[in-house]
Amino acid sequence: xxxxxxxxxxxxxxxxxxxxxxxxxxxxxxxxxxxxxxxxxxxxxxxxxxxxxxxxxxxxxxxxxxxxxxxxxxxxxxxxxxxxxxxxxxxxxxxxxxxxxxxxxxxxxxxxxxxxxxxxxxxxxxxxxxxxxxxxxxxxxxxxxxxxxxxxxxx
Numbered sequence: 001x002x003x004x005x006x007x008x009x010x011x012x013x014x015x016x017x018x019x020x021x022x023x024x025x026x027x028x029x030x031x032x033x034x035x036x037x038x039x040x041x042x043x044x045x046x047x048x049x050x051x052x053x054x055x056x057x058x059x060x061x062x063x064x065x066x067x068x069x070x071x072x073x074x075x076x077x078x079x080x081x082x083x084x085x086x087x088x089x090x091x092x093x094x095x096x097x098x099x100x101x102x103x104x105x106x107x108x109x110x111x112x113x114x115x116x117x118x119x120x121x122x123x124x125x126x127x128x129x130x131x132x133x134x135x136x137x138x139x140x141x142x143x144x145x146x147x148x149x150x151x152x153x154x155x
Contacts, residue, residue: 006143007115010126012092017122018115019090025109084142090150092137101136101151112152130154 004020011017034043047056063079064071090112114123130136136153 005110006087006141008087009089010092010112011089012137016089017126018119019112019123020115021110021112023108024111084145084147087140087142090139090141092139094138095133095135096138096151098134098136098153101153106151107148127154 002022004022006021008019008021009016010019035041036043047058047061048054049056062076063074065074112123114120130152131154134153136151139150139152141148141150
């Protein structure tokens, strides 16, 4: 059985429905390793200071923005402070006609399902209402520290 990539609740108005989100597609991309011809020894990339040629430990590496004659250093803690928090709910902000949502704008396809059998009836009711009205719900979701605009309906 598929593993959920996100669990939370689908919320609109006063209604809140526990759901889980699953990836609707899977990657079939072949991933290669770099190896040395003849030895099959794996090649690893090292982080090296370009001025000294010395390898730099991961804990000493920070992000920096080039501003011309210098770098502005940004610590990981500073990035964590401004990163959006994980979504606990898919808060539907409105509904649009399904025909107004062009599939070309979708980056990846997921599907929702009820978090348990006890929520299946309510989930089917919502699914049927969206299908009959030919509507899609519009919401935002934070997944893996990135915020996404999402659309969902029966298409």
